[in-house]
Amino acid sequence: MRRSLLGISTIVASAWLAGCQGDDGTASSRDGVHAAPVAEEASHATPDGIRTAARGPNISIVFHPVDNTAANDGAFFLAELTIVNESAIRLESDGWQIHFNFVRRILDEGEGNANYKQRLAAQGVKFSKGDEAKSGDYWVLEPLANFAPIEPGGKRVIKLLAENWAILKTDAPAAFHIVFPPDKDAWALQSSVVMDASDPKQTKRFPGDVLPAQTPQLRYDENGPLNKVQLSAAHTLLPTPQSFIQGTGEYRLGGPRIAIEYQRGLAKEAAYLKAALGDVLAGSIDASERGQCGSEIRLILDPHAHTGTESYTLEVDAQKGIEIRGVDAAGVFYGIQTLRQLIPIEAYRAAATPGPRKLSVQIPAVTVADGPLFAYRGMALDVGRHFQSKATVKKLLDLLAFHKINKFHFHLTDDEGWRLEIPGIPELTSYGSRRGFDVDEGKQLHIGMGAGSDLAPGDGIRGKARTEAEANGGSQPTYQGYEQAALNFVGKGSGYYTTKDFEEILAYATERHIDVIPEIDVPGHARAAVKAMEHRYKKYAASDPAKAKQYRLVDPDDTSKHTSVQGYTDNFVNPCLPSSYAFLTKVVQEVKARFDAVPGAKLTMIHGGGDELPGLSSNVWWQGSPLCKSNPETKDLGDEALKDYFFKKWQPIIGKTGARMTGWDDIIHGGLQLEGFVPMPWSNVWGWGREDDAYKYANEGRTVILSHATNLYMDLAYNKDPDEPGYYWANFVDESKTFNYLPFDVFAIATHDRMGNSIDPSTWASKTHLTEAGKANILGMHGLLWGENQKSPELLEYFAFPKILGVAERAWNRNTPSAADLPAAWKQFVNTLGQAELPRLDFYRPVDTRRELSRSVGVNYRIPLPGARIENGQLLANVRYPGLIIEYSTNGGKTFSTYRGPTAVSGSVVVRSKTQSGHVSRVGKVN
Structure with a gap:
């Protein structure tokens, strides 16, 4: 699953005093994001206990994952949600609702096993989907008649069961906000998460998870004797010539x-x-x-x-x-x-x-x-889940060009947002690019992935923190790992690129010899477009029925039922409607027009999406659609055949622009033949059965772009540390995973599954291996950065760097090492990082030929924590990148000293790494 939640999460957090801010209905941003117009928010009487019209109630939420091993098979985990009421409001048995985002399904009443069952009713509460459509990751907590009131100054712990597990703090629910009906205002509640990294029940996904949680001692062993070596001029270059x-x-x-x-x-x-x-x-x-x-x-x-x-x-x-x-x-x-x-x-x-x-x-x-190994050396960026500004994208493009990456796969649409202005279909951005408190989604999409309008007003949520520091509990986020701010509305759920913005991005990329490959993700992952076109339909239904139906994407009488991996029930484009293809034709024509407007810009490919239609064993895609049954071309087609029908019509629409169609390899899983289609095989999770898909396609003569989730998904957490942000459903992915990736022999690096269990090499004997002829069909590879947890430009850089540097090396360097040579190559690579590459990034300034960018300097790359252990009263420490400075503290982090070798210590010790520019990692406590 490309962005599967099987083993991922976004779970609740904690909260304290919500901040002060005006909410005048204007859209604004910290860095110039173009936001969709927003309606003026109505003013309503505030309930007792809310001190001003701009300040929310002092109610906070704390999330605590208690036991991930509650179900032996990883089916669910036990958690506690604590409501802390420091307001003057008495939370009664009715009259309030708390909404939030959580990608985990909360189990229904009575679900569980012999040891644990969901017992919410006895606690006087219920959880249900928080929007009228009951679709996605939006939830609401409501009291029942038997709810014992929470007095001012009191608190209540609610025990709940949710699917799978929560082992990282970014698994926590986010964006808590409270409503007091009939008042229509929502008020932000700050939240936090509490985890104990030393408790196996909180860091183990289920008994079969043998991957240890990160500790300074484990890092010390993993780092090993990585000696600093004198770099030759050749080894200061990346990728290696x-x-x-x-x-x-x-x-x-x-x-x-x-x-x-x-x-x-x-x-x-x-x-x-x-x-x-x-x-x-x-x-x-x-x-x-x-x-x-x-x-x-x-x-x-x-x-x-x-x-x-x-x-x-x-x-x-x-x-x-x-x-x-x-x-x-x-x-x-x-x-x-x-x-x-x-x-x-x-x-x-x-x-x-x-x-x-x-x-x-x-x-x-x-x-x-x-010269390069691959013609396609790329990076994919998802801005559908969380929007990134034009300036952020330009900076990223320049950094990619600096490392000889030449393709930028731009994931512009998804369930949670449509990010490109399409002249003639304004609803895509006036509605589909906006998220906020709008339960019936009459004016915008509901809050998703923990964000609406960032900390700016205009999303229907009052009383948000005024600054990132306030959202973070009082300290300025460093974005060197998990930050509480990420749970408290930091993140651009709203925003889009105007036609001018997009043309500027194209021009900037073209100057750097980067081809932009826009993605329009259909027929699944299309909720933002679907809901926007339903909004358009309602707007014109009475005055202009033809215009209302012109770009409609769904059959209103369709009784088909599905639930996507991300919990959406209404995110499919219907393949039987002529209006679906009219919509897609209009979109790609306007995309082509943007390229045509930029001298030198080449529209080489359009990505057509195609992934993650949920399994038909428990879902129905379109068989309940009367319009499918009445269409002579589709009336006798089953759902799999309807999917193929869709792509047979979608590919030539793309082809008419002069571009080639690429897309997720789900499109051809059923054997569909599309001449010239370039698949991106992604679902190679070790042990899931699709590990050799890429090589099968290449050996069959298809051109392939390697997109393997196990090694190339840069949004996956660096390692199993609760303070590492990111998902981990396919693997934990750090720069060693990207650098040690062997594009022509992935089985040589498939030594452990995602749970840390060793894989017998004989496992891969029956899989398809790449032939010499097939090797010629590997067009290239790319790193992929999905946006669920990229809630700030700094977090984008944290996830991307240094992971993308391993991608750059493997995609460019023609001298691919053998599996036996990888350890030596790795030692050289980390010395290059520590002594040359990362110091360059400390002072990096994007090249700005037209004075379009701010003069900001530096890249927020991830600084690795040191490894450390105490033996016989002496501190021993090492660091992954020779050239970084190690510091230690014996007074709880009040002051730090430079580590220069084995040092006598006593009591509690914390360690951190420091760069040559003075930036520091988060700290690790040495037991």
């Missing part, structure tokens, strides 16, 4: 003037280089077309520069200067990126801190000949 020859001496680049000479056709590349050098060096920088004498840097197109498209040679000569020859313009561009990485880190540091920039730098004399 194919050929690197160290020359004699260095070239001094700079002075009062730098001259760049470029061949015709390379003006954009020269402008990019000029801007990049201008961010680092003082002095003037000129760029002119070939013909100028005495240029320090020369950019040349040369079809024989190296082997294959996007290839280049870079020569730095101590006397003659710098010459970059590219097979094509992309090759020249990647040569520029290599040159940028050869600039000493000290120059980047100087440029990012107060004081003068360096006038010149010394570049080592080298000859680099380089």
